[in-house]
Amino acid sequence: MxxxxxxxxxxxxxxxxxxxxxxxxxxxxxxxxxxxxxxxxxxxxxxxxxxxxxxxxxxxxxxxxxxxxxxxxxxxxxxxxxxxxxxxxxxxHQLIKPDPTTLARRALEQVRPQLQSHGGDVSLDRVEEGVVYVRLSGACNGCSMSAVTMRNGVEEVLRQVLPGCAVEVLPNEPGPALIPLGEVGLRPGAADPNWRRTGPLDEFPSGRLVRVVLPGQPGEEVPVVVINVDGQLAAYRDSCAHLGLSLADSEVDPATGEITCPWHGHRFDGLSGESRTLPGAQLDPLPLRVEDGHVWVRTRS
Structure with a gap:
Protein backbone atom coordinates (compact mmCIF):
# COMPACT_ATOMS: atom_id res chain seq x y z
CA MET A 1 0.00 0.00 0.00
CA HIS A 93 17.32 28.22 -7.66
CA GLN A 94 21.01 29.20 -7.91
CA LEU A 95 20.06 32.58 -9.35
CA ILE A 96 22.37 34.36 -6.94
CA LYS A 97 25.52 33.12 -5.30
CA PRO A 98 26.51 33.68 -1.69
CA ASP A 99 28.85 36.65 -1.32
CA PRO A 100 32.59 35.87 -0.98
CA THR A 101 32.57 36.65 2.74
CA THR A 102 29.79 34.12 3.38
CA LEU A 103 31.55 31.50 1.26
CA ALA A 104 34.85 32.05 3.07
CA ARG A 105 33.20 31.89 6.49
CA ARG A 106 31.44 28.62 5.60
CA ALA A 107 34.71 27.15 4.34
CA LEU A 108 36.55 28.01 7.55
CA GLU A 109 33.80 26.37 9.60
CA GLN A 110 34.69 23.12 7.82
CA VAL A 111 38.30 23.16 9.00
CA ARG A 112 37.79 24.77 12.42
CA PRO A 113 37.09 21.49 14.32
CA GLN A 114 40.35 20.00 13.04
CA LEU A 115 42.33 23.10 14.00
CA GLN A 116 40.76 23.24 17.45
CA SER A 117 41.57 19.58 18.05
CA HIS A 118 45.24 20.57 17.72
CA GLY A 119 44.92 23.59 20.02
CA GLY A 120 44.52 26.19 17.27
CA ASP A 121 41.86 28.21 15.53
CA VAL A 122 41.24 30.46 12.53
CA SER A 123 39.13 33.58 12.11
CA LEU A 124 38.11 35.52 9.02
CA ASP A 125 39.13 39.16 8.99
CA ARG A 126 37.75 40.23 5.59
CA VAL A 127 37.58 39.45 1.88
CA GLU A 128 38.80 42.28 -0.30
CA GLU A 129 39.64 42.46 -4.01
CA GLY A 130 40.15 38.71 -4.36
CA VAL A 131 42.25 38.37 -1.20
CA VAL A 132 41.01 36.48 1.87
CA TYR A 133 42.57 37.81 5.08
CA VAL A 134 42.59 35.40 8.01
CA ARG A 135 44.13 35.22 11.45
CA LEU A 136 45.52 32.00 12.92
CA SER A 137 45.79 31.53 16.66
CA GLY A 138 47.09 29.01 19.13
CA ALA A 139 49.08 26.09 17.75
CA CYS A 140 48.27 27.14 14.16
CA ASN A 141 50.20 30.34 14.64
CA GLY A 142 53.62 28.75 14.79
CA CYS A 143 56.49 28.01 12.43
CA SER A 144 56.56 24.21 12.88
CA MET A 145 55.72 21.83 10.06
CA SER A 146 52.35 21.05 11.67
CA ALA A 147 51.49 24.75 11.65
CA VAL A 148 52.52 25.01 8.01
CA THR A 149 50.31 22.01 7.21
CA MET A 150 47.37 23.68 8.97
CA ARG A 151 47.92 26.91 7.04
CA ASN A 152 47.99 24.98 3.80
CA GLY A 153 44.73 23.28 4.75
CA VAL A 154 43.08 26.64 5.36
CA GLU A 155 44.28 27.95 2.01
CA GLU A 156 43.12 24.82 0.19
CA VAL A 157 39.56 24.91 1.54
CA LEU A 158 39.27 28.64 0.78
CA ARG A 159 40.41 28.17 -2.81
CA GLN A 160 37.83 25.42 -3.29
CA VAL A 161 35.00 27.91 -2.73
CA LEU A 162 36.80 30.99 -4.10
CA PRO A 163 38.90 29.76 -7.03
CA GLY A 164 41.89 31.95 -7.78
CA CYS A 165 41.73 33.82 -4.48
CA ALA A 166 44.88 34.77 -2.61
CA VAL A 167 45.09 34.01 1.11
CA GLU A 168 46.97 36.28 3.48
CA VAL A 169 47.59 35.41 7.13
CA LEU A 170 47.47 38.55 9.24
CA PRO A 171 49.40 38.98 12.48
CA ASN A 172 47.22 38.48 15.49
CA GLU A 173 45.81 41.53 17.18
CA PRO A 174 46.90 41.94 20.79
CA GLY A 175 44.82 39.65 22.97
CA PRO A 176 45.09 36.71 25.33
CA ALA A 177 47.37 34.02 23.97
CA LEU A 178 45.62 31.37 26.01
CA ILE A 179 44.30 28.07 24.70
CA PRO A 180 41.20 27.13 26.73
CA LEU A 181 41.44 23.72 28.35
CA GLY A 182 38.04 22.83 26.93
CA GLU A 183 39.49 23.05 23.42
CA VAL A 184 42.23 20.54 24.09
CA GLY A 185 39.89 18.36 26.09
CA LEU A 186 42.17 18.00 29.10
CA ARG A 187 42.62 19.68 32.46
CA PRO A 188 45.97 20.29 34.17
CA GLY A 189 47.12 18.11 36.99
CA ALA A 190 47.13 14.39 37.55
CA ALA A 191 44.54 13.72 34.84
CA ASP A 192 46.93 15.05 32.21
CA PRO A 193 50.64 14.81 33.02
CA ASN A 194 51.53 16.91 29.96
CA TRP A 195 50.30 20.06 31.74
CA ARG A 196 53.06 21.40 34.01
CA ARG A 197 52.62 23.89 36.83
CA THR A 198 55.25 26.58 36.50
CA GLY A 199 54.59 28.72 39.56
CA PRO A 200 52.22 31.22 41.19
CA LEU A 201 50.82 33.94 38.98
CA ASP A 202 52.64 36.68 40.92
CA GLU A 203 55.97 35.22 39.78
CA PHE A 204 55.18 36.50 36.29
CA PRO A 205 54.91 40.29 36.63
CA SER A 206 53.68 42.48 33.78
CA GLY A 207 56.35 43.58 31.33
CA ARG A 208 58.64 40.67 32.16
CA LEU A 209 59.82 37.54 30.36
CA VAL A 210 60.40 34.66 32.79
CA ARG A 211 62.31 31.49 31.89
CA VAL A 212 61.33 28.16 33.44
CA VAL A 213 62.48 24.61 32.74
CA LEU A 214 59.70 22.03 32.71
CA PRO A 215 59.60 18.23 32.29
CA GLY A 216 58.77 16.99 28.81
CA GLN A 217 59.12 13.42 27.64
CA PRO A 218 60.77 11.02 30.08
CA GLY A 219 64.30 12.25 30.68
CA GLU A 220 63.69 15.45 28.72
CA GLU A 221 63.62 19.04 29.96
CA VAL A 222 61.75 21.75 28.07
CA PRO A 223 63.03 25.33 28.48
CA VAL A 224 60.05 27.71 28.32
CA VAL A 225 59.65 31.47 28.46
CA VAL A 226 56.45 33.04 29.80
CA ILE A 227 55.61 36.69 29.09
CA ASN A 228 53.07 38.88 30.83
CA VAL A 229 51.79 41.78 28.73
CA ASP A 230 49.51 43.94 30.83
CA GLY A 231 47.90 40.92 32.46
CA GLN A 232 47.79 38.73 29.34
CA LEU A 233 50.14 35.74 29.37
CA ALA A 234 51.73 33.69 26.61
CA ALA A 235 54.23 30.84 26.66
CA TYR A 236 56.84 29.83 24.07
CA ARG A 237 59.65 27.35 23.80
CA ASP A 238 62.84 29.12 24.79
CA SER A 239 64.20 29.24 21.27
CA CYS A 240 64.56 32.30 19.07
CA ALA A 241 63.00 31.79 15.64
CA HIS A 242 66.20 33.13 14.06
CA LEU A 243 68.98 30.77 15.23
CA GLY A 244 67.26 28.87 18.04
CA LEU A 245 69.19 30.64 20.81
CA SER A 246 67.77 31.31 24.27
CA LEU A 247 65.43 34.25 24.80
CA ALA A 248 66.09 34.35 28.55
CA ASP A 249 67.88 37.71 28.54
CA SER A 250 65.56 39.38 26.05
CA GLU A 251 64.33 42.91 26.59
CA VAL A 252 60.57 43.46 26.83
CA ASP A 253 58.97 46.77 25.91
CA PRO A 254 56.47 47.30 28.76
CA ALA A 255 54.27 49.50 26.57
CA THR A 256 53.93 47.21 23.55
CA GLY A 257 54.96 43.82 24.96
CA GLU A 258 57.51 43.45 22.15
CA ILE A 259 60.34 41.00 22.79
CA THR A 260 63.85 41.87 21.54
CA CYS A 261 66.20 38.88 21.29
CA PRO A 262 69.55 39.64 23.00
CA TRP A 263 71.62 37.88 20.33
CA HIS A 264 70.85 39.63 17.06
CA GLY A 265 68.15 42.13 17.96
CA HIS A 266 65.25 40.33 16.29
CA ARG A 267 61.91 41.58 17.62
CA PHE A 268 58.75 39.53 18.24
CA ASP A 269 55.20 40.35 19.26
CA GLY A 270 54.85 39.12 22.82
CA LEU A 271 51.29 37.81 22.51
CA SER A 272 51.33 36.36 18.99
CA GLY A 273 55.02 35.39 18.71
CA GLU A 274 55.22 36.84 15.19
CA SER A 275 58.52 38.39 14.14
CA ARG A 276 58.58 42.12 13.52
CA THR A 277 61.93 41.99 11.74
CA LEU A 278 62.16 38.58 10.09
CA PRO A 279 59.20 37.91 7.74
CA GLY A 280 57.72 34.44 8.21
CA ALA A 281 59.53 33.76 11.49
CA GLN A 282 57.49 32.84 14.53
CA LEU A 283 58.15 31.82 18.11
CA ASP A 284 56.90 28.33 18.96
CA PRO A 285 53.82 28.79 21.21
CA LEU A 286 52.75 26.44 23.97
CA PRO A 287 49.24 26.17 25.47
CA LEU A 288 48.99 28.16 28.69
CA ARG A 289 46.34 28.30 31.40
CA VAL A 290 45.91 30.08 34.71
CA GLU A 291 44.35 27.68 37.20
CA ASP A 292 43.86 28.25 40.94
CA GLY A 293 46.30 31.15 40.95
CA HIS A 294 49.06 29.17 39.20
CA VAL A 295 50.33 29.26 35.64
CA TRP A 296 50.20 25.94 33.78
CA VAL A 297 51.96 25.19 30.48
CA ARG A 298 51.42 22.14 28.32
CA THR A 299 54.80 20.86 27.15
CA ARG A 300 53.63 17.96 24.98
CA SER A 301 50.80 17.66 22.43
Missing part, protein backbone atom coordinates in the same frame (compact mmCIF):
# COMPACT_ATOMS: atom_id res chain seq x y z
CA UNK A 2 1.35 3.39 -0.94
CA UNK A 3 2.09 5.64 2.00
CA UNK A 4 0.86 9.19 1.70
CA UNK A 5 2.79 12.06 3.27
CA UNK A 6 0.70 14.05 5.71
CA UNK A 7 -0.41 17.39 4.40
CA UNK A 8 0.45 20.25 6.75
CA UNK A 9 -2.54 21.52 8.70
CA UNK A 10 -3.97 24.71 7.20
CA UNK A 11 -3.10 27.91 8.98
CA UNK A 12 -5.01 31.17 9.21
CA UNK A 13 -1.76 33.09 8.79
CA UNK A 14 -0.89 33.68 5.12
CA UNK A 15 2.57 32.52 4.04
CA UNK A 16 3.88 36.06 3.54
CA UNK A 17 3.17 36.84 7.20
CA UNK A 18 4.79 33.71 8.61
CA UNK A 19 8.40 33.69 9.88
CA UNK A 20 10.90 32.52 7.28
CA UNK A 21 12.10 29.85 9.74
CA UNK A 22 8.60 28.31 9.82
CA UNK A 23 8.36 28.25 6.04
CA UNK A 24 11.79 26.64 5.75
CA UNK A 25 10.91 24.04 8.39
CA UNK A 26 7.66 23.15 6.56
CA UNK A 27 9.60 22.73 3.31
CA UNK A 28 12.16 20.48 5.00
CA UNK A 29 9.41 18.36 6.56
CA UNK A 30 7.62 17.94 3.22
CA UNK A 31 10.89 16.99 1.49
CA UNK A 32 11.69 14.48 4.23
CA UNK A 33 8.22 12.96 3.74
CA UNK A 34 9.22 11.84 0.23
CA UNK A 35 11.36 9.10 1.76
CA UNK A 36 8.23 7.48 3.24
CA UNK A 37 6.69 6.87 -0.18
CA UNK A 38 7.22 3.75 -2.26
CA UNK A 39 9.40 4.03 -5.35
CA UNK A 40 6.65 4.82 -7.87
CA UNK A 41 4.98 7.40 -5.66
CA UNK A 42 8.30 8.99 -4.79
CA UNK A 43 9.26 9.32 -8.47
CA UNK A 44 5.89 10.93 -9.21
CA UNK A 45 6.22 13.36 -6.29
CA UNK A 46 9.80 14.26 -7.19
CA UNK A 47 8.76 14.77 -10.80
CA UNK A 48 6.06 17.18 -9.65
CA UNK A 49 8.54 19.03 -7.45
CA UNK A 50 11.09 19.37 -10.26
CA UNK A 51 8.40 20.58 -12.67
CA UNK A 52 7.31 23.23 -10.19
CA UNK A 53 10.96 24.21 -9.58
CA UNK A 54 11.50 24.62 -13.33
CA UNK A 55 8.37 26.74 -13.67
CA UNK A 56 9.35 28.94 -10.73
CA UNK A 57 12.90 29.33 -12.00
CA UNK A 58 11.69 30.35 -15.48
CA UNK A 59 9.38 32.96 -13.95
CA UNK A 60 12.07 34.27 -11.62
CA UNK A 61 14.61 34.56 -14.43
CA UNK A 62 12.10 36.58 -16.43
CA UNK A 63 11.44 38.90 -13.48
CA UNK A 64 15.18 39.39 -12.84
CA UNK A 65 15.98 40.12 -16.49
CA UNK A 66 13.13 42.63 -16.68
CA UNK A 67 14.29 44.43 -13.54
CA UNK A 68 17.90 44.50 -14.69
CA UNK A 69 16.89 46.16 -17.94
CA UNK A 70 15.86 49.31 -16.08
CA UNK A 71 18.01 51.40 -13.72
CA UNK A 72 15.18 51.76 -11.25
CA UNK A 73 14.51 48.06 -11.58
CA UNK A 74 18.11 47.30 -10.59
CA UNK A 75 17.69 49.27 -7.39
CA UNK A 76 14.47 47.41 -6.62
CA UNK A 77 16.15 44.07 -7.36
CA UNK A 78 19.00 44.79 -4.94
CA UNK A 79 16.48 45.79 -2.29
CA UNK A 80 14.43 42.63 -2.84
CA UNK A 81 17.49 40.38 -2.50
CA UNK A 82 17.93 41.63 1.05
CA UNK A 83 14.54 40.18 2.00
CA UNK A 84 15.18 36.76 3.67
CA UNK A 85 12.39 34.88 1.86
CA UNK A 86 13.34 36.28 -1.56
CA UNK A 87 17.01 35.59 -0.95
CA UNK A 88 16.29 32.00 0.13
CA UNK A 89 14.28 31.28 -3.03
CA UNK A 90 16.89 32.86 -5.33
CA UNK A 91 19.66 30.90 -3.61
CA UNK A 92 17.64 27.67 -3.91
Missing amino acids: TAVAERPAPTAVPPEDRPIEDLAAALDAATAGLTELDDDARRTAEGLRHALDDLHRAALVHVIRTLRADERGKELLFALVDEPAVRMVLLA
Whole structure:
Protein backbone atom coordinates (compact mmCIF):
# COMPACT_ATOMS: atom_id res chain seq x y z
CA MET A 1 0.00 0.00 0.00
CA THR A 2 1.35 3.39 -0.94
CA ALA A 3 2.09 5.64 2.00
CA VAL A 4 0.86 9.19 1.70
CA ALA A 5 2.79 12.06 3.27
CA GLU A 6 0.70 14.05 5.71
CA ARG A 7 -0.41 17.39 4.40
CA PRO A 8 0.45 20.25 6.75
CA ALA A 9 -2.54 21.52 8.70
CA PRO A 10 -3.97 24.71 7.20
CA THR A 11 -3.10 27.91 8.98
CA ALA A 12 -5.01 31.17 9.21
CA VAL A 13 -1.76 33.09 8.79
CA PRO A 14 -0.89 33.68 5.12
CA PRO A 15 2.57 32.52 4.04
CA GLU A 16 3.88 36.06 3.54
CA ASP A 17 3.17 36.84 7.20
CA ARG A 18 4.79 33.71 8.61
CA PRO A 19 8.40 33.69 9.88
CA ILE A 20 10.90 32.52 7.28
CA GLU A 21 12.10 29.85 9.74
CA ASP A 22 8.60 28.31 9.82
CA LEU A 23 8.36 28.25 6.04
CA ALA A 24 11.79 26.64 5.75
CA ALA A 25 10.91 24.04 8.39
CA ALA A 26 7.66 23.15 6.56
CA LEU A 27 9.60 22.73 3.31
CA ASP A 28 12.16 20.48 5.00
CA ALA A 29 9.41 18.36 6.56
CA ALA A 30 7.62 17.94 3.22
CA THR A 31 10.89 16.99 1.49
CA ALA A 32 11.69 14.48 4.23
CA GLY A 33 8.22 12.96 3.74
CA LEU A 34 9.22 11.84 0.23
CA THR A 35 11.36 9.10 1.76
CA GLU A 36 8.23 7.48 3.24
CA LEU A 37 6.69 6.87 -0.18
CA ASP A 38 7.22 3.75 -2.26
CA ASP A 39 9.40 4.03 -5.35
CA ASP A 40 6.65 4.82 -7.87
CA ALA A 41 4.98 7.40 -5.66
CA ARG A 42 8.30 8.99 -4.79
CA ARG A 43 9.26 9.32 -8.47
CA THR A 44 5.89 10.93 -9.21
CA ALA A 45 6.22 13.36 -6.29
CA GLU A 46 9.80 14.26 -7.19
CA GLY A 47 8.76 14.77 -10.80
CA LEU A 48 6.06 17.18 -9.65
CA ARG A 49 8.54 19.03 -7.45
CA HIS A 50 11.09 19.37 -10.26
CA ALA A 51 8.40 20.58 -12.67
CA LEU A 52 7.31 23.23 -10.19
CA ASP A 53 10.96 24.21 -9.58
CA ASP A 54 11.50 24.62 -13.33
CA LEU A 55 8.37 26.74 -13.67
CA HIS A 56 9.35 28.94 -10.73
CA ARG A 57 12.90 29.33 -12.00
CA ALA A 58 11.69 30.35 -15.48
CA ALA A 59 9.38 32.96 -13.95
CA LEU A 60 12.07 34.27 -11.62
CA VAL A 61 14.61 34.56 -14.43
CA HIS A 62 12.10 36.58 -16.43
CA VAL A 63 11.44 38.90 -13.48
CA ILE A 64 15.18 39.39 -12.84
CA ARG A 65 15.98 40.12 -16.49
CA THR A 66 13.13 42.63 -16.68
CA LEU A 67 14.29 44.43 -13.54
CA ARG A 68 17.90 44.50 -14.69
CA ALA A 69 16.89 46.16 -17.94
CA ASP A 70 15.86 49.31 -16.08
CA GLU A 71 18.01 51.40 -13.72
CA ARG A 72 15.18 51.76 -11.25
CA GLY A 73 14.51 48.06 -11.58
CA LYS A 74 18.11 47.30 -10.59
CA GLU A 75 17.69 49.27 -7.39
CA LEU A 76 14.47 47.41 -6.62
CA LEU A 77 16.15 44.07 -7.36
CA PHE A 78 19.00 44.79 -4.94
CA ALA A 79 16.48 45.79 -2.29
CA LEU A 80 14.43 42.63 -2.84
CA VAL A 81 17.49 40.38 -2.50
CA ASP A 82 17.93 41.63 1.05
CA GLU A 83 14.54 40.18 2.00
CA PRO A 84 15.18 36.76 3.67
CA ALA A 85 12.39 34.88 1.86
CA VAL A 86 13.34 36.28 -1.56
CA ARG A 87 17.01 35.59 -0.95
CA MET A 88 16.29 32.00 0.13
CA VAL A 89 14.28 31.28 -3.03
CA LEU A 90 16.89 32.86 -5.33
CA LEU A 91 19.66 30.90 -3.61
CA ALA A 92 17.64 27.67 -3.91
CA HIS A 93 17.32 28.22 -7.66
CA GLN A 94 21.01 29.20 -7.91
CA LEU A 95 20.06 32.58 -9.35
CA ILE A 96 22.37 34.36 -6.94
CA LYS A 97 25.52 33.12 -5.30
CA PRO A 98 26.51 33.68 -1.69
CA ASP A 99 28.85 36.65 -1.32
CA PRO A 100 32.59 35.87 -0.98
CA THR A 101 32.57 36.65 2.74
CA THR A 102 29.79 34.12 3.38
CA LEU A 103 31.55 31.50 1.26
CA ALA A 104 34.85 32.05 3.07
CA ARG A 105 33.20 31.89 6.49
CA ARG A 106 31.44 28.62 5.60
CA ALA A 107 34.71 27.15 4.34
CA LEU A 108 36.55 28.01 7.55
CA GLU A 109 33.80 26.37 9.60
CA GLN A 110 34.69 23.12 7.82
CA VAL A 111 38.30 23.16 9.00
CA ARG A 112 37.79 24.77 12.42
CA PRO A 113 37.09 21.49 14.32
CA GLN A 114 40.35 20.00 13.04
CA LEU A 115 42.33 23.10 14.00
CA GLN A 116 40.76 23.24 17.45
CA SER A 117 41.57 19.58 18.05
CA HIS A 118 45.24 20.57 17.72
CA GLY A 119 44.92 23.59 20.02
CA GLY A 120 44.52 26.19 17.27
CA ASP A 121 41.86 28.21 15.53
CA VAL A 122 41.24 30.46 12.53
CA SER A 123 39.13 33.58 12.11
CA LEU A 124 38.11 35.52 9.02
CA ASP A 125 39.13 39.16 8.99
CA ARG A 126 37.75 40.23 5.59
CA VAL A 127 37.58 39.45 1.88
CA GLU A 128 38.80 42.28 -0.30
CA GLU A 129 39.64 42.46 -4.01
CA GLY A 130 40.15 38.71 -4.36
CA VAL A 131 42.25 38.37 -1.20
CA VAL A 132 41.01 36.48 1.87
CA TYR A 133 42.57 37.81 5.08
CA VAL A 134 42.59 35.40 8.01
CA ARG A 135 44.13 35.22 11.45
CA LEU A 136 45.52 32.00 12.92
CA SER A 137 45.79 31.53 16.66
CA GLY A 138 47.09 29.01 19.13
CA ALA A 139 49.08 26.09 17.75
CA CYS A 140 48.27 27.14 14.16
CA ASN A 141 50.20 30.34 14.64
CA GLY A 142 53.62 28.75 14.79
CA CYS A 143 56.49 28.01 12.43
CA SER A 144 56.56 24.21 12.88
CA MET A 145 55.72 21.83 10.06
CA SER A 146 52.35 21.05 11.67
CA ALA A 147 51.49 24.75 11.65
CA VAL A 148 52.52 25.01 8.01
CA THR A 149 50.31 22.01 7.21
CA MET A 150 47.37 23.68 8.97
CA ARG A 151 47.92 26.91 7.04
CA ASN A 152 47.99 24.98 3.80
CA GLY A 153 44.73 23.28 4.75
CA VAL A 154 43.08 26.64 5.36
CA GLU A 155 44.28 27.95 2.01
CA GLU A 156 43.12 24.82 0.19
CA VAL A 157 39.56 24.91 1.54
CA LEU A 158 39.27 28.64 0.78
CA ARG A 159 40.41 28.17 -2.81
CA GLN A 160 37.83 25.42 -3.29
CA VAL A 161 35.00 27.91 -2.73
CA LEU A 162 36.80 30.99 -4.10
CA PRO A 163 38.90 29.76 -7.03
CA GLY A 164 41.89 31.95 -7.78
CA CYS A 165 41.73 33.82 -4.48
CA ALA A 166 44.88 34.77 -2.61
CA VAL A 167 45.09 34.01 1.11
CA GLU A 168 46.97 36.28 3.48
CA VAL A 169 47.59 35.41 7.13
CA LEU A 170 47.47 38.55 9.24
CA PRO A 171 49.40 38.98 12.48
CA ASN A 172 47.22 38.48 15.49
CA GLU A 173 45.81 41.53 17.18
CA PRO A 174 46.90 41.94 20.79
CA GLY A 175 44.82 39.65 22.97
CA PRO A 176 45.09 36.71 25.33
CA ALA A 177 47.37 34.02 23.97
CA LEU A 178 45.62 31.37 26.01
CA ILE A 179 44.30 28.07 24.70
CA PRO A 180 41.20 27.13 26.73
CA LEU A 181 41.44 23.72 28.35
CA GLY A 182 38.04 22.83 26.93
CA GLU A 183 39.49 23.05 23.42
CA VAL A 184 42.23 20.54 24.09
CA GLY A 185 39.89 18.36 26.09
CA LEU A 186 42.17 18.00 29.10
CA ARG A 187 42.62 19.68 32.46
CA PRO A 188 45.97 20.29 34.17
CA GLY A 189 47.12 18.11 36.99
CA ALA A 190 47.13 14.39 37.55
CA ALA A 191 44.54 13.72 34.84
CA ASP A 192 46.93 15.05 32.21
CA PRO A 193 50.64 14.81 33.02
CA ASN A 194 51.53 16.91 29.96
CA TRP A 195 50.30 20.06 31.74
CA ARG A 196 53.06 21.40 34.01
CA ARG A 197 52.62 23.89 36.83
CA THR A 198 55.25 26.58 36.50
CA GLY A 199 54.59 28.72 39.56
CA PRO A 200 52.22 31.22 41.19
CA LEU A 201 50.82 33.94 38.98
CA ASP A 202 52.64 36.68 40.92
CA GLU A 203 55.97 35.22 39.78
CA PHE A 204 55.18 36.50 36.29
CA PRO A 205 54.91 40.29 36.63
CA SER A 206 53.68 42.48 33.78
CA GLY A 207 56.35 43.58 31.33
CA ARG A 208 58.64 40.67 32.16
CA LEU A 209 59.82 37.54 30.36
CA VAL A 210 60.40 34.66 32.79
CA ARG A 211 62.31 31.49 31.89
CA VAL A 212 61.33 28.16 33.44
CA VAL A 213 62.48 24.61 32.74
CA LEU A 214 59.70 22.03 32.71
CA PRO A 215 59.60 18.23 32.29
CA GLY A 216 58.77 16.99 28.81
CA GLN A 217 59.12 13.42 27.64
CA PRO A 218 60.77 11.02 30.08
CA GLY A 219 64.30 12.25 30.68
CA GLU A 220 63.69 15.45 28.72
CA GLU A 221 63.62 19.04 29.96
CA VAL A 222 61.75 21.75 28.07
CA PRO A 223 63.03 25.33 28.48
CA VAL A 224 60.05 27.71 28.32
CA VAL A 225 59.65 31.47 28.46
CA VAL A 226 56.45 33.04 29.80
CA ILE A 227 55.61 36.69 29.09
CA ASN A 228 53.07 38.88 30.83
CA VAL A 229 51.79 41.78 28.73
CA ASP A 230 49.51 43.94 30.83
CA GLY A 231 47.90 40.92 32.46
CA GLN A 232 47.79 38.73 29.34
CA LEU A 233 50.14 35.74 29.37
CA ALA A 234 51.73 33.69 26.61
CA ALA A 235 54.23 30.84 26.66
CA TYR A 236 56.84 29.83 24.07
CA ARG A 237 59.65 27.35 23.80
CA ASP A 238 62.84 29.12 24.79
CA SER A 239 64.20 29.24 21.27
CA CYS A 240 64.56 32.30 19.07
CA ALA A 241 63.00 31.79 15.64
CA HIS A 242 66.20 33.13 14.06
CA LEU A 243 68.98 30.77 15.23
CA GLY A 244 67.26 28.87 18.04
CA LEU A 245 69.19 30.64 20.81
CA SER A 246 67.77 31.31 24.27
CA LEU A 247 65.43 34.25 24.80
CA ALA A 248 66.09 34.35 28.55
CA ASP A 249 67.88 37.71 28.54
CA SER A 250 65.56 39.38 26.05
CA GLU A 251 64.33 42.91 26.59
CA VAL A 252 60.57 43.46 26.83
CA ASP A 253 58.97 46.77 25.91
CA PRO A 254 56.47 47.30 28.76
CA ALA A 255 54.27 49.50 26.57
CA THR A 256 53.93 47.21 23.55
CA GLY A 257 54.96 43.82 24.96
CA GLU A 258 57.51 43.45 22.15
CA ILE A 259 60.34 41.00 22.79
CA THR A 260 63.85 41.87 21.54
CA CYS A 261 66.20 38.88 21.29
CA PRO A 262 69.55 39.64 23.00
CA TRP A 263 71.62 37.88 20.33
CA HIS A 264 70.85 39.63 17.06
CA GLY A 265 68.15 42.13 17.96
CA HIS A 266 65.25 40.33 16.29
CA ARG A 267 61.91 41.58 17.62
CA PHE A 268 58.75 39.53 18.24
CA ASP A 269 55.20 40.35 19.26
CA GLY A 270 54.85 39.12 22.82
CA LEU A 271 51.29 37.81 22.51
CA SER A 272 51.33 36.36 18.99
CA GLY A 273 55.02 35.39 18.71
CA GLU A 274 55.22 36.84 15.19
CA SER A 275 58.52 38.39 14.14
CA ARG A 276 58.58 42.12 13.52
CA THR A 277 61.93 41.99 11.74
CA LEU A 278 62.16 38.58 10.09
CA PRO A 279 59.20 37.91 7.74
CA GLY A 280 57.72 34.44 8.21
CA ALA A 281 59.53 33.76 11.49
CA GLN A 282 57.49 32.84 14.53
CA LEU A 283 58.15 31.82 18.11
CA ASP A 284 56.90 28.33 18.96
CA PRO A 285 53.82 28.79 21.21
CA LEU A 286 52.75 26.44 23.97
CA PRO A 287 49.24 26.17 25.47
CA LEU A 288 48.99 28.16 28.69
CA ARG A 289 46.34 28.30 31.40
CA VAL A 290 45.91 30.08 34.71
CA GLU A 291 44.35 27.68 37.20
CA ASP A 292 43.86 28.25 40.94
CA GLY A 293 46.30 31.15 40.95
CA HIS A 294 49.06 29.17 39.20
CA VAL A 295 50.33 29.26 35.64
CA TRP A 296 50.20 25.94 33.78
CA VAL A 297 51.96 25.19 30.48
CA ARG A 298 51.42 22.14 28.32
CA THR A 299 54.80 20.86 27.15
CA ARG A 300 53.63 17.96 24.98
CA SER A 301 50.80 17.66 22.43
